[in-house]
Amino acid sequence: xxxxxxxxxxxxxxxxxxxxxxxxxxxxxxxxxxxxxxxxxxxxxxxxxxxxxxxxxxxxxxxxxxxxxxxxxxxxxxxxxxxxxxxxxxxxxxxxxxxxxxxxxxxxxxxxxxxxxxxxxxxxxxxxxxxxxxxxxxxxxxxxxxxxxxxxxxxxxxxxxxxxxxxxxxxxxxxxxxxxxxxxxxxxxxxxxxxxxxxxxxxxxxxxxxxxxxxxxxxxxxxxxxxxxxxxxxxxxxxxxxxxxxxxxxxxxxxxxxxxxxxxxxxxxxxxxxxxxxxxxxxxxxxxxx
Amino acid sequence: xxxxxxxxxxxxxxxxxxxxxxxxxxxxxxxxxxxxxxxxxxxxxxxxxxxxxxxxxxxxxxxxxxxxxxxxxxxxxxxxxxxxxxxxxxxxxxxxxxxxxxxxxxxxxxxxxxxxxxxxxxxxxxxxxxxxxx
Numbered sequence: 134x135x136x137x138x139x140x141x142x143x144x145x146x147x148x149x150x151x152x153x154x155x156x157x158x159x160x161x162x163x164x165x166x167x168x169x170x171x172x173x174x175x176x177x178x179x180x181x182x183x184x185x186x187x188x189x190x191x192x193x194x195x196x197x198x199x200x201x202x203x204x205x206x207x208x209x210x211x212x213x214x215x216x217x218x219x220x221x222x223x224x225x226x227x228x229x230x231x232x233x234x235x236x237x238x239x240x241x242x243x244x245x246x247x248x249x250x251x252x253x254x255x256x257x258x259x260x261x262x263x264x265x266x267x268x269x270x271x272x273x274x275x276x277x278x279x280x281x282x283x284x285x286x287x288x289x290x291x292x293x294x295x296x297x298x299x300x301x302x303x304x305x306x307x308x309x310x311x312x313x314x315x316x317x318x319x320x321x322x323x324x325x326x327x328x329x330x331x332x333x334x335x336x337x338x339x340x341x342x343x344x345x346x347x348x349x350x351x352x353x354x355x356x357x358x359x360x361x362x363x364x365x366x367x368x369x370x371x372x373x374x375x376x377x378x379x380x381x382x383x384x385x386x387x388x389x390x391x392x393x394x395x396x397x398x399x400x401x402x403x404x405x406x407x408x409x410x411x412x413x414x415x416x417x418x419x420x421x422x423x
Numbered sequence: 424x425x426x427x428x429x430x431x432x433x434x435x436x437x438x439x440x441x442x443x444x445x446x447x448x449x450x451x452x453x454x455x456x457x458x459x460x461x462x463x464x465x466x467x468x469x470x471x472x473x474x475x476x477x478x479x480x481x482x483x484x485x486x487x488x489x490x491x492x493x494x495x496x497x498x499x500x501x502x503x504x505x506x507x508x509x510x511x512x513x514x515x516x517x518x519x520x521x522x523x524x525x526x527x528x529x530x531x532x533x534x535x536x537x538x539x540x541x542x543x544x545x546x547x548x549x550x551x552x553x554x555x556x557x
Binding site: 180182186284287288289291292295296298299334335336337338340 | 431438439441443444445446447517519520521522523545546547
């Protein structure tokens with residue numbers, strides 16, 4: 134599995150628009166997230182503890198009034214933070230409905246014999262159906278591997294759901310999908326929860342669940358996938374020739390008019406991976422959109 | 424000693440120093456099984472048995488202090504070093520997967536299953552009680 138460094142520092146102060154389940158009541162919630170520069174490479178555990186397993190809810194957020202809020206999709210059609218105070222009153226009384234009409238960012242319908250249930254990808258609820266009863270809500274569904282869904286997220290959802298059912302208490306619950314740069318497929322999700330009435334005695338966690346699937350290689354930029362040993366070289370497949378403006382730190386397609394007019398002293402030809410260029414501080418030209 | 428514990432489908436017991444789950448019908452079933460004998464618990468488990476203190480011995484060193492045929496409700500203890508002392512294990516299975524960082528380190532599959540009983544919990548659809556002896 135290729136190493137994936139996640140810049141969670143970008144989420145330190147993260148503002149997002151949210152809408153309640155009625156999709157009418159719009160508000161803005163600030164979420165202080167973890168300040169971790171990277172996540173360790175996946176190593177046979179579906180989840181890892183972060184920040185000593187302590188969720189980052191503020192005291193002022195503790196409430197016994199149930200709610201659920203979902204962020205607007207970004208300009209790439211990707212989900213962002215989903216946040217709820219889970220109480221019995223918003224848990225579903227009916228079986229889950231159909232969600233197949235939703236195609237979250239990075240979605241591919243692909244099957245492998247080595248996966249339980251065959252399908253690599255599930256439509257993963259950020260806030261599980263058993264907690265808030267959301268069906269085909271596009272703001273609450275991401276493309277996640279079977280492994281992320283069943284081994285990573287579901288155990289935490291089960292624990293919270295059963296705690297609420299048993300105690301009739303409330304649990305603050307936040308799920309943050311983590312995308313690397315402009316990838317369409319989420320690298321993983323941060324899950325935080327804290328029980329309210331007992332101030333975390335019953336439920337308290339802060340974890341990162343990996344969006345991986347054992348024996349499958351995934352291109353997180355697009356969601357394409359290959360069985361281990363049968364993969365194409367991602368670096369080769371993504372190799373393109375760009376023209377760099379070493380002065381403005383913009384990069385262009387060779388055919389771009391801006392590239393043609395570049396003075397030689399600022400012009401450099403580069404063959405390689407687009408993401409590598411961005412990681413070196415270059416920005417794509419807004420005109421040719423390379 | 425007779426150990427009583429709760430497990431998820433992956434032999435998990437605790438996560439982040441907290442029990443994975445609880446169900447008041449399990450507590451009622453335990454008290455029925457113990458049938459008036461004293462039940463050893465740690466101070467962590469006390470909140471599950473509120474109002475029932477007269478039926479308990481609360482002792483954080485109970486795994487060392489319990490004698491033969493004493494009932495011990497175990498939540499946050501590693502049983503690995505007490506395997507020889509245990510004559511019977513009563514397991515309540517949640518039939519769910521929860522996160523875990525403390526797991527049962529005894530291979531109960533190597534023990535003899537002598538009883539199984541299923542019931543609906545207060546907050547769990549199906550709880551299975553299994554009894555194992557050496």
